[in-house]
Amino acid sequence: MITSNPVGDWTWEVTPGAEGVRPVRAAETAIAVWNVLAAHELAIPKGRVNVSARAVGDRRDVLLAVDGVPLEPQPLSPETALSRAMAQVDSLEGDLLVGVRIECPGRWLESGVKHRVEKLFVVQVDIWKSSLLVVTLETYSDAWLTMDTRDREQPEVYAENAPRLATALEEISALFGAAPTPGDPNRHATPTETGFEDPMVEGFSYDDSWGTFEVAARSRLLRSRIPTSEDEYQEITDHPVRYFTIQRDEQTLGYIWASIGDEAAGYEPRTAAGESAFEAGAEWLLRLRAAHSQGLSALAALSWAAQSPPRPEIGLVVEDTPQEAPSLDALEELSGRY
Numbered sequence: 001m002i003t004s005n006p007v008g009d010w011t012w013e014v015t016p017g018a019e020g021v022r023p024v025r026a027a028e029t030a031i032a033v034w035n036v037l038a039a040h041e042l043a044i045p046k047g048r049v050n051v052s053a054r055a056v057g058d059r060r061d062v063l064l065a066v067d068g069v070p071l072e073p074q075p076l077s078p079e080t081a082l083s084r085a086m087a088q089v090d091s092l093e094g095d096l097l098v099g100v101r102i103e104c105p106g107r108w109l110e111s112g113v114k115h116r117v118e119k120l121f122v123v124q125v126d127i128w129k130s131s132l133l134v135v136t137l138e139t140y141s142d143a144w145l146t147m148d149t150r151d152r153e154q155p156e157v158y159a160e161n162a163p164r165l166a167t168a169l170e171e172i173s174a175l176f177g178a179a180p181t182p183g184d185p186n187r188h189a190t191p192t193e194t195g196f197e198d199p200m201v202e203g204f205s206y207d208d209s210w211g212t213f214e215v216a217a218r219s220r221l222l223r224s225r226i227p228t229s230e231d232e233y234q235e236i237t238d239h240p241v242r243y244f245t246i247q248r249d250e251q252t253l254g255y256i257w258a259s260i261g262d263e264a265a266g267y268e269p270r271t272a273a274g275e276s277a278f279e280a281g282a283e284w285l286l287r288l289r290a291a292h293s294q295g296l297s298a299l300a301a302l303s304w305a306a307q308s309p310p311r312p313e314i315g316l317v318v319e320d321t322p323q324e325a326p327s328l329d330a331l332e333e334l335s336g337r338y
Contacts, residue, residue, distance in 0.1 A: 001149050001336050003140050003142070005140075007140060007141060007149070007189050010183060011183065013135075026098050030100045030101075030124075033175070037168055039168075040164045044105050053098050100124075101125075103274075107120070109157070110143075120140060123137055144196055149188050162195055165195050169195065222278050232285075236264060243257035243302075246284065253281070254267055254284070263298045268335040272338060
């Protein structure tokens, strides 16, 4: 399953020499970690980089924020967007917290098939007052676990993916000359220096953590993009649902759905599609609201929204007629796994 919040994380702390460390070191370090991940297809083009600089005394004081910088083949060559951003940081004065964050598309394996995820890992590098460098690696997949985050055993998936993660962690540790500090146990899993504890032995903190927490987290992310309103359909249903697949440039972004048995309708973002799934989903939810304001039933709203004038930027309906899922949970499963 793919998540919008980390399944686990690992941290390395590097103390520079007395001469300190320049801001560009944050970018150099993040790229070095990216390259390790890329050697195992845990990072693939095209990554996106966010660069920030804040005053240490008041981290609300954002001195520079540059988001969505493309990770080019030679990202710190002169005149690349990232090198220009780091030059801006270098021109700042005072005690700074400099951050470089790379969202890494990557591939996980199942039965030899490679599945792309737009945010499989995140690399975060922070430099505190030029005197401490902290590297954090986060993962947003449970492919490294013996059981998935819906409590199902997955020995084949584990065998194909966990060694890739373990090797990457070992190679990143070799870069910094120290093993990582695993992140704290969380609602999904417990990280270790080489990957994760075995939930088949240790157990999970929560049953079906993906269904319990991730569905709600995705809904919050989606609805944070649109104004609040009471003029809309119910969000959940116990009945089967009909749905259309939404795609843009041959990538599935999500699924717009309506209940067969009551007045529920909504949109399930395909988590693996990343930010694009949520951006498009917000617009599809607004279409459903417009249908609700016209007094349409949920099923009528599904057809109306699908037949509305196309807007390619938010994706297009793939099917001529809706498909059917036995439950909303089954559709959520589809949207969260692949």
